[in-house]
Amino acid sequence: xxxxxxxxxxxxxxxxxxxxxxxxxxxxxxxxxxxxxxxxxxxxxxxxxxxxxxxxxxxxxxxxxxxxxxxxxxxxxxxxxxxxxxxxxxxxxxxxxxxxxxxxxxxxxxxxxxxxxxxxxxxxxxxxxxxxxxxxxxxxxxxxxxxxxxxxxxxxxxxxxxxxxxxxxxxxxxxxxxxxxxxxxxxxxxxxxxxxxxxxxxxxxxxxxxxxxxxxxxxxxxxxxxxxxxxxxxxxxxxxxxxxxxxxxxxxxxxxxxxxxxxxxxxxxxxxxxxxxxxxxxxxxxxxxxxxxxxxxxxxxxxxxxxxxxxxxxxxxxxxxxxxxxxxxxxxxxxxxxxxxxxxxxxxxxxxxxxxxxxxxxxxxxxxxxxxxxxxxxxxxxxxxxxxxxxxxxxxxxxxxxxxxxxxxxxxxxxxxxxxxxxxxxxxxxxxxxxx
Amino acid sequence: xxxxxxxxxxxxxxxxxxxxxxxxxxxxxxxxxxxxxxxxxxxxxxxxxxxxxxxxxxxxxxxxxxxxxxxxxxxxxxxxxxxxxxxxxxxxxxxxxxxxxxxxxxxxxxxxxxxxxxxxxxxxxxxxxxxxxxxxxxxxxxxxxxxxxxxxxxxxxxxxxxxxxxxxxxxxxxxxxxxxxxxxxxxxxxxxxxxxxxxxxxxxxxxxxxxxxxxxxxxxxxxxxxxxxxxxxxxxxxxxxxxxxxxxxxxxxxxxxxxxxxxxxxxxxxxxxxxxxxxxxxxxxxxxxxxxxxxxxxxxxxxxxxxxxxxxxxxxxxxxxxxxxxxxxxxxxxxxxxxxxxxxxxxxxxxxxxxxxxxxxxxxxxxxxxxxxxxxxxxxxxxxxxxxxxxxxxxxxxxxxxxxxxxxxxxxxxxxxxxxxxxxxxxxxxxxxxxx
Numbered sequence: 107x108x109x110x111x112x113x114x115x116x117x118x119x120x121x122x123x124x125x126x127x128x129x130x131x132x133x134x135x136x137x138x139x140x141x142x143x144x145x146x147x148x149x150x151x152x153x154x155x156x157x158x159x160x161x162x163x164x165x166x167x168x169x170x171x172x173x174x175x176x177x178x179x180x181x182x183x184x185x186x187x188x189x190x191x192x193x194x195x196x197x198x199x200x201x202x203x204x205x206x207x208x209x210x211x212x213x214x215x216x217x218x219x220x221x222x223x224x225x226x227x228x229x230x231x232x233x234x235x236x237x238x239x240x241x242x243x244x245x246x247x248x249x250x251x252x253x254x255x256x257x258x259x260x261x262x263x264x265x266x267x268x269x270x271x272x273x274x275x276x277x278x279x280x281x282x283x284x285x286x287x288x289x290x291x292x293x294x295x296x297x298x299x300x301x302x303x304x305x306x307x308x309x310x311x312x313x314x315x316x317x318x319x320x321x322x323x324x325x326x327x328x329x330x331x332x333x334x335x336x337x338x339x340x341x342x343x344x345x346x347x348x349x350x351x352x353x354x355x356x357x358x359x360x361x362x363x364x365x366x367x368x369x370x371x372x373x374x375x376x377x378x379x380x381x382x383x384x385x386x387x388x389x390x391x392x393x394x395x396x397x398x399x400x401x402x403x404x405x406x407x408x409x410x411x412x413x414x415x416x417x418x419x420x421x422x423x424x425x426x427x428x429x430x431x432x433x434x435x436x437x438x439x440x441x442x443x444x445x446x447x448x449x450x451x452x453x454x455x456x457x458x459x460x461x462x463x464x465x466x467x468x469x470x471x472x473x474x475x476x477x478x479x480x481x482x483x484x485x486x487x488x489x490x491x492x493x494x495x496x497x498x499x500x501x502x503x504x505x506x507x508x509x510x511x512x513x514x515x516x517x518x519x520x521x522x523x524x525x526x527x528x529x530x531x532x533x534x535x536x537x538x539x540x541x542x
Numbered sequence: 543x544x545x546x547x548x549x550x551x552x553x554x555x556x557x558x559x560x561x562x563x564x565x566x567x568x569x570x571x572x573x574x575x576x577x578x579x580x581x582x583x584x585x586x587x588x589x590x591x592x593x594x595x596x597x598x599x600x601x602x603x604x605x606x607x608x609x610x611x612x613x614x615x616x617x618x619x620x621x622x623x624x625x626x627x628x629x630x631x632x633x634x635x636x637x638x639x640x641x642x643x644x645x646x647x648x649x650x651x652x653x654x655x656x657x658x659x660x661x662x663x664x665x666x667x668x669x670x671x672x673x674x675x676x677x678x679x680x681x682x683x684x685x686x687x688x689x690x691x692x693x694x695x696x697x698x699x700x701x702x703x704x705x706x707x708x709x710x711x712x713x714x715x716x717x718x719x720x721x722x723x724x725x726x727x728x729x730x731x732x733x734x735x736x737x738x739x740x741x742x743x744x745x746x747x748x749x750x751x752x753x754x755x756x757x758x759x760x761x762x763x764x765x766x767x768x769x770x771x772x773x774x775x776x777x778x779x780x781x782x783x784x785x786x787x788x789x790x791x792x793x794x795x796x797x798x799x800x801x802x803x804x805x806x807x808x809x810x811x812x813x814x815x816x817x818x819x820x821x822x823x824x825x826x827x828x829x830x831x832x833x834x835x836x837x838x839x840x841x842x843x844x845x846x847x848x849x850x851x852x853x854x855x856x857x858x859x860x861x862x863x864x865x866x867x868x869x870x871x872x873x874x875x876x877x878x879x880x881x882x883x884x885x886x887x888x889x890x891x892x893x894x895x896x897x898x899x900x901x902x903x904x905x906x907x908x909x910x911x912x913x914x915x916x917x918x919x920x921x922x923x924x925x926x927x928x929x930x931x932x933x934x935x936x937x938x939x940x941x942x943x944x945x946x947x948x949x950x951x952x953x954x955x956x957x958x959x960x961x962x963x964x965x966x967x968x969x970x971x972x973x974x975x976x977x978x
Contacts, residue, residue, distance in 0.1 A: 134839060138697060144762070144882040145694045238691060246840035248684075248692030256676060256684030258581045259860020261574060326580070386846060389825045403570060403857035404682035404847060410822060411843035421840035424695020438874040446580040 114150035117431050120209070120445035122200055123190030124157040124164050127214060127241075130190065130420035133166030135472045142424070146431035150186075154179045158539030164436065180204045186430045188423060189213040194221060194242035196394040201226060205233045210430040212416050214241035214419055220315035223322065223407075224396045227443035236433055236440050243316045247411035248425070253399070254441060261402040262324040263521055264364040266537060270412040271315040271393035272307035273359040274341050275299045277347075277378075278391045281307050281356055286344045298395055310338035313361050313376045315414040320397065321363035321374045329363075329374055335454040336376035346378075349464055349503065354387045355380040360537060364365040364457070371450040375459040380462050385538040398538075454513030460489070460539065462505050464532035465521065469500040473526040477502060480524065483510065501529060505536065551584035553867050553930050555643070556615045558636055559626030560593040560600050560608065563650060563677075567624065567863075568855035569602030578860070582867035586622075590615045616640045622866045624859060625649040630657060637662060641669040646866040650677035650855055656751035656767040659758065663879035672869055672876045674862035679752045680705050680831040682854030683847035684861070689759045690877060691837070697838040698760040700800035705752040707829035707849040708743035709775050709795040711735045713783075713814075714827045717792055722780045735829055746774035749797050749812045756833065757799035757810045762883035765799075765810055768908050771890040772812035777783060782814075782968045785900055785939065791816040792824045796973060800893070807886040809893040814970055821974040834974075891948030894926070898976065900968035901957065903934040909962040913938060916960065921945065922952040935964060941972065 119135065122126050135142065135152050143149040155167050156176035164172070173179055179189055180200040187204035189211060191197045197218050200458070201211050202225070212231070213219065218228065219239050228235040240250045244267070268274050272294060279290040291308070294300035306312045314336035321329040339359050350357050358381040365372060382389050386408050390396040395413030400406055412418040433440055467473045474493065481488055487507040494501040506514065521527050555571065571578065571588050579585045591603050592612035600608070609615055616623055618637040623640035625647060627633045633654050637647050638661070649655065655662065655675050666673040676686045680703070689698070702840040704710050708730060727744070730736035742748045750772035758765040764927050777796050786793050796815040801808060817824050822844050826832040831849030836842055848854040869876055875899070903909045910929065917924050923943040930937040942950065957963050 130839065134695065138695070141697065141762075141883070142695060145880060184796050246837075247843060248688035250682035251687055254859045255865055256687050256858065258864040259570065259574075259578060259862075260857040261577065327579075386825065389822065401857060403853040403860070404567065405851075405854050407683060407845075407847035409843075409845060412841045415841075417839040418841050419836060421693065421696040424839070425692045426695075428694040429691060432877065436874060438872060441868065444581060447577070540935075 110307055115435065116151050117146070117148045117185040117434055118148050118153045119186045119188065119287065119427060120153050120182060120184035121155045121188045121190060122176050122180060124167055125190065126416035127289050127419045127423065128155060128190045129164045129166045130416040131190070131423050134298065134420055134424055136166070142428060146428045147435035148431055150276045150427065150431060153182065153184055159212065167340065172408040176200055177203065181207050184209050185434050186210050186212060186427050188427065189215055190423070192217065194218055198222060198225070202229050205229045207237050208233065210236035210434065212238045212423055212426040212430060214239070214423055216242040216312070216315045216319060216533065220318040223319070224328055231442055238430055238440065239518045240426050241419045241422035243319050244397060245411070245413040245415065246421045247395060247397065247409045247413065248520040249320070249397055249409055250323055253320070254444065257399070257404065260404050262399060263402060264362065264400045265320050265324050265397060266387060267317070267320060267361040267397040268358055268387060268390050268395055269361050269397065269413060270307055270313040270359060271395060272300045273302065273313070274390065274395070275393045277339060277342070277357055277359065280342070280344060280347045281351065284344060284348065287340065287342060308340050310336035310376045313359060317361035317363055317374050317376050320361065321372060323373050324363060324399070325365070325449055326444045327372060327449040327451070328445045329372070329451055333451040334374045334376060337378065339378050342378050343532070346534065349532065350380050355536070356383055357534070358387060362537065366452055366456050367458055370475045371452040371456065373452050373454060374459060375454050380534050380536045381538045387538060455515070457513050458508050458509040459514065460506050461507050461514045462520065462532070462536050463521070463530065464502070464533045465504070466528040466531055467500050467501040467502050468526045468528060469495050469498055473500070474502070476524065476526055477521065480520045481506065481517055483520065484513045486513055486517050543872045549617065551871065553582070553621040553870055554589045555586050555622045555624060555863060556589050556618060556620035556623045557591045557626060558612050558616060560603055562627065562852035563855045564591060564626045565600045565602045566852040567859050570856055572602070578864060582864045583871035584867055586863065586867060589620055591616065601764070612636055613639065616744050617643050619643045620645050621870050622646050622648060624863065625651055626859070628653065630654055634658060634661070637880065638665050641665045641671050644669065644671060646672035646870065647860040648674045648859055648866060650675070650859055652678040652748070652751045652755060656754040659698060659755070660764055661975050667878055670875065672866045674860050674866055674876065676678055677855045677858035680833060681847070681849040683831060683833065683845045683849065685833055685845055686759055688845065689756070689878065693835070693837055693840065694871040696840050697710070698880070699838060700798065700836045701756050701760050701833060702823060703753065703756060703833040704794055704823060704826050704831050704842060705797050705833065705849060706743055706749040706795060707831060708736045708740065709749070710826065710831070711829045713775060713778070713793055713795065716778070716780060716783045716786065720863040722778060723776065723778055737784065742876070744774045746772040746812045749795060753797035753799055753810050753812050753935065756797065757808060760799060760835070761801070761808050761885055762880045762881050763808060763885040763887070764881045765808070765887055769887040769968050770810045773814070775814050778814050779968070784966065786816050789790070790819050791972070792819055793970070794823060798973065802888055802892050803894055805916040807888040807892065809888050811890050811892060811893060816972045817974045820867050823974060828918045841972045891946065893947040894944050895947050895950065896942050896944050896972040897950045898970045898972050899954065899957070899966065901938040901940070902967055903936050903938050904962045904964060905931050905934055909936070910938070912960065912962055913940070913957065916956045917942065917953055919956065922949055922953050925951065
């Protein structure tokens with residue numbers, strides 16, 4: 107009933123990029139052609155796949171469709187152009203070329219959307235075409251549409267996401283096996299869960315790009331990668347993981363986007379975080395991703411699934427292709443960029459959070475009092491202290507109540523300079539406890 | 543940019559029903575008016591709230607807007623009519639009246655959508671209006687839009703849902719406290735998690751309606767409540783829960799919709815199910831809901847959140863109101879019903895599943911062989927057996943490999959008639975194990 111002329115109508119699709127995701131998209135376009143036609147209201151015909159090396163055979167891709175001339179394919183006026191090359195250039199120029207030629211664009215390019223989404227959105231608006239990028243965050247997990255549409259009547263307060271599979275794989279292994287970071291990284295590389303150069307993942311850069319995109323959607327504000335404070339997992343030690351476990355917590359690399367307490371602004375940050383084991387995010391293991399949303403009316407909502415991989419990412423890309431095609435068939439456009447709220451993106455110091463602090467201190471009278479005073483001096487209230495004497499040195503683990511992040515980090519500075527504090531062994535933010 | 547004239551344009555909203563959800567919808571329409579206007583592209587003005595008893599004060603609802611004449615309000619031509627009365631009639635007639643008057647309709651009425659969604663969809667089509675019903679399944683959890691749109695390029699194979707908060711609350715308590723069903727039901731009633739007459743929840747009727755809606759969306763097929771085989775939790779004993787726990791499982795009331803092995807049809811069923819504790823659904827506790835989707839390309843995806851309650855349900859309703867309003871502003875309609883696949887809905891006997899069977903048998907030689915033979919006679923392969931002698935009687939717990947449900951239930955019949963089998967103490971389906 108909703109697809110009266112699917113068999114008569116045909117729309118064209120061009121792929122820029124024929125790697126793991128691209129070849130899966132090509133395969134599904136062919137294998138699921140009838141289903142896709144019924145859902146899109148038109149048959150979807152692949153007109154070309156632009157690749158760097160035309161010589162390499164690609165499973166699922168008709169060799170006749172392969173071209174190395176990405177610019178010509180982008181300019182060819184396909185109904186939907188799918189950009190799967192990654193990186194800023196030439197991806198951006200090709201997308202703009204495609205839009206000027208009247209093509210709707212689907213992209214999985216988180217780096218580009220996070221860095222210069224504004225340019226892409228403006229070009230889509232100007233040329234009356236669609237821009238979809240569901241696959242850019244958390245692979246197969248439907249996120250952008252739920253955030254942008256399903257929660258459109260609600261007020262999002264926080265988004266907590268595990269959005270990088272590599273680091274979650276590593277942290278899960280460290281938790282399960284008590285192993286050290288370097289050891290597990292090597293294992294992850296051997297298994298293909300981490301790249302030979304893992305920097306973008308383990309330093310938090312990849313998660314920061316996704317945090318920017320999520321924050322923009324959730325808070326109707328333009329958020330750029332440069333607005334996000336981020337820290338990776340390279341300094342997380344087996345000792346931190348064990349301490350977390352002892353306290354009933356697990357360490358996750360979280361992307362956090364939240365309203366400031368007075369609702370005047372946003373803070374967007376990525377860092378290793380202690381999460382209670384009872385929190386739904388604690389159960390997200392291995393290479394899985396999940397995004398946890400706290401909204402005023404909806405309460406807590408979580409989306410879970412595979413964050414990467416050829417087929418999962420292709421699933422998200424295909425969903426967007428169908429949406430763009432459906433809009434063509436009905437002569438409309440999907441919702442454009444929504445940045446009306448235009449909140450200020452504040453520095454991480456404005457965040458309100460809790461800290462876990464692990465200190466080695468001199469084991470003599472007055473030290474605990476001095477340490478407690480350092481917290482009090484910065485208006486940071488202590489939730490919990492655990493002290494273990496070990497001869498002339500004592501271990502001291504402090505968990506704080508919520509305070510401004512700037513006050514918490516100033517406290518750490520003060521502790522570092524104290525005579526009685528031999529070393530600050532570990533500092534980590536804590537999220538997801540009751541009452542936050 | 544996307545909302546150039548939000549301040550100039552006004553759309554009207556009429557509420558049929560002023561109960562818990564309705565008053566939350568009215569409150570949010572008022573309190574979040576500016577945000578909603580920016581997102582919908584028009585200001586949303588509440589024009590009336592139809593209630594049964596006009597005398598009762600309703601928090602958040604302007605008394606001047608309250609009317610007892612639902613028919614007049616439905617016929618009044620509001621841009622969006624929101625039906626929150628529940629039940630089949632007069633809800634259906636009022637929705638049809640509203641559509642004929644040119645109103646788009648948002649409803650949270652699972653019973654009506656499951657029983658006669660076809661009539662509503664046809665009327666929406668005929669009158670060129672929208673029909674949205676996100677709130678009808680799993681309250682605040684965005685589900686219908688992700689299933690219908692985000693996964694539109696993929697092929698869903700199974701949907702496993704915890705879609706009834708009352709029964710999940712009861713089963714969670716039974717698991718946590720080892721308590722009996724009757725005891726926990728009384729507690730749930732005292733806390734307001736179960737109604738005075740809990741039949742619709744505990745007998746699986748409510749979950750079955752939601753299963754029908756989910757199955758229809760996931761498989762592009764019209765599924766009616768009468769197509770769903772369902773069984774509630776009233777026969778789940780503390781003993782079953784303990785046995786599940788011993789084996790590393792937890793019992794959940796699952797709504798299952800899946801392709802038959804040859805993909806020619808669908809099976810839709812609701813029943814108590816043993817789920818491994820390592821499965822993401824096992825961690826869904828208390829009154830929370832979750833829906834787990836297995837799709838060919840996406841792999842495993844899960845949606846989690848509050849399934850009921852005034853504010854969570856209102857969040858879903860508002861999302862739909864904004865979508866319907868946005869379509870009005872841009873002069874389009876959202877995607878209509880998609881039933882092109884038109885799969886046959888098969889009886890539960892066609893399902894492929896695993897069983898857990900708990901037997902009391904005579905403790906004498908040859909009994910295990912006879913029991914094993916009964917399974918073999920029906921081509922059911924045994925995965926695992928545990929026998930505990932207790933004097934002249936033995937406890938025998940059998941877990942099977944996958945087999946057709948009809949073969950499994952025939953096996954149970956055969957066991958019941960065997961001399962050596964004193965009683966069949968527990969039988970339960972098992973889902974979510976590796977390899978299924």
